[in-house]
Amino acid sequence: MITLYGAGVGTGIAIGKSYVIDRSQVIVHARNIEPENIASEIAVLEFALRNASGSLKKARDEVPKSAPKEIASFLDAHLMMIEDPMLREVTVEIIRSQLVDAETALMIHRNQIVEIFEQMEDEYLRSKKNDVDQVIRQIQLFMPSAKLRSFETFDENLDGKILVAHDLTPADAVVFMNKKMSAFATNLGSPISHVAILARSLQIPAIVGLHGAIKRIPHDVDIAIDSTKNIVIVEPDETVRIQLENRRLEHDRHQLQLLRLRYLEPRTLDGHEVSLLANVELPTDIESAAKVGTKGVGLYRTEYLFMNRDDSPSEEVQVESYSKVVRALGNVTIRTMDLGADKQVDGGRAQHNVAMNPALGIRAVRFCLHYPDLFLTQLRAILRVSTLGKIQIMIPMLSTLDEIGQVLGIINEAKSELTREGHPYDPAIPIGGMIEVPSAAITADQFAQKLDFLSIGTNDLIQYTLAIDRVDDEVNYLYDPLHPAVLRLIKQTIEAGAKFNKPVSLCGEMASDALYTRLLLGMGLKIFSMDPQAIPEIKHIVRNSAIDQIHPYVQQIFDCLGSAERFKLLLDMNDENSYPAESEVAV
Ligand code: PEP
Ligand code: MG
Helix, strand or coil: CEEEECEEECCCEEEEEEEEECCCCCCCCCCECCHHHHHHHHHHHHHHHHHHHHHHHHHHHCCCCCCCHHHHHHHHHHHHHHHCHHHHHHHHHHHHHHCECHHHHHHHHHHHHHHHHHCCCCHHHHCCHHHHHHHHHHHHCCCHHHHHHHHHCCCCCCCCCEEEECCCCHHHHHHHHHCCCCEEEECCCCCCCHHHHHHHHCCCCEEECCCCHHHHCCCCCEEEEECCCCEEEECCCHHHHHHHHHHHHHHHHHHHHHHHHHHCCCECCCCCECEEEEEECCCHHHHHHHHCCCCCEEEEEHHHHHCCCCCCCCHHHHHHHHHHHHHHHCEEEEECCCCECCECHHHHCCCCCCCCCHHHCCCCHHHHHHCHHHHHHHHHHHHHCCCCCEEEEEECCCCCHHHHHHHHHHHHHHHHHHHHHCCCCCCCCCEEEEECCHHHHHCHHHHHHHCCEEEECHHHHHHHHHCCCCCCHHHHHHCCCCCHHHHHHHHHHHHHHHHCCCCEEECCHHHHCHHHHHHHHHCCCCEEEECHHHHHHHHHHHHCCCHHHHHHHHHHHHHCCCHHHHHHHHHHHHHCCCCCCHHHHCC
């Protein structure tokens, strides 16, 4: 039995057989290209070569001094192969002459080299073809479409198994959820990445950022995941299994008790009304949102409808999908697609110009304005369902006021088209924006004047304010919602909304983390939107908090100069009149 540590996602426990997928086993489907795409395919190749060489250099530099010398020489040999100009030149020549994509060209070249090795008489030299394969795989890891194709063709039922992989995108997670995986563990990833958010909403426990997961967890053995304790236990013994089973039962019992709060209002002890709304991603969320008795949806992430398909969803498909959510939950803030960065259309297969910093590139509203036809279709679909309930449109990742002007232009175009065609829609549909880029938070007063409502996306606001990639587990330790810069931006946004009488909600993961509920209440937040699973617990805290008592702590937290002291103050604030056990408050 061994215990491995990573970062837990969700609060669940899962026990099952491991199913290890080594993503380096890439299946490449040859694709012909047009001559005008040669340059972009060469760019894909160069990006992959650069990154493969960078990651090998990093690995070599991190080899412990005590390790045998052969390890560094082995990595050096691979590095030399990657940096060999012939590798690049021959592959580029194949792209040009055979008009194939970079991945296919790389595989053709790989086959040529392997063939030469296979013809060698010397057994030792013949075995060198394995090094070629390892080098090619290292390069392929940085060719996103090749990586994902290996999952596209995945066709096994995982029924209750725990998936172990190098990394998963949100699109992959949906594929594996449909194959019934019960939990997953990945080498990479952070608890705030989109795939982690998706896992929480699907109630799939996961451990991410578990370096060496695919190396250290064998295929098809018993493993257990305990996401609250951030661990994976490989081949747990009987005692540990029993303990985990008991904890799982205890966890379920606790959740059930909290569910009894369903019919109680989220009102503070001193009488402040609070709204606890749900974040929904997939149709399965409708049921969990309804179960906890939410009054509506504060964030409907529509981009999931655009993933894992070869074409973009038609207006009719979108109307059908949105109307299901609206009919079930009534009051829905539909966010226009936030595609790009770690959420690629078509699982990334369509994207060949890999940006160096995708989170700073064509993402969210930038993506929508870049592809106005796709955006217009989505806006038409949203407007068409606007008569079915209380609908608002929310625009993600705004960074300038000009973007609002452009978005409003396309919304007006959609409205005019629908009027001409005789489709009914709500002409006064509120249009709001997400405040998740520091520029927007700093000028939140201006955004508040231009929009009908604001919603603070702390996942991205923290990423962009603290300059840490939210999917990179290596910088996850810097992800700090309590950082004074973050707190000031949140507060400023709440105050801007109050000044211009515009509702402000918070829909990042911070809203579903019980640690921050009192702090946010004390900062004036009245609308929280979160993973439906978290609503009962957050309601419990709201119902046992008095804003007057919270205020002095909030001030101290804002004035505090040390991060450890700040965290201690947060704990003290949560301790103050700490909440009675849920059984005492439950009806
Ligand atoms: C956020 O950034 O906080 C947010 C809610 O949006 P997403 O997590 O989908 O980027
Ligand atoms: Mg965001």
